[in-house]
Amino acid sequence: MNWNNIWNTLFNKTELFGINMGFWVSLAIILIVVVAMNITFWSMKPLKNVE
Numbered sequence: 113m114n115w116n117n118i119w120n121t122l123f124n125k126t127e128l129f130g131i132n133m134g135f136w137v138s139l140a141i142i143l144i145v146v147v148a149m150n151i152t153f154w155s156m157k158p159l160k161n162v163e
Contacts, residue, residue, distance in 0.1 A: 119133050 115133065115137070
């Protein structure tokens with residue numbers, strides 16, 4: 113699987129808005145990690161206070 117060929121087929125060029133494909137791939141990976149962390153931490157129930 114060649115990512116450059118897939119990117120070139122979708123957008124007819126190897127850059128999007130003048131930015132390299134590697135930037136967009138890394139941005140997508142970071143976005144997935146951030147969304148997963150938010151889902152994980154927002155779904156946790158708070159600990160009960162021990163007095």
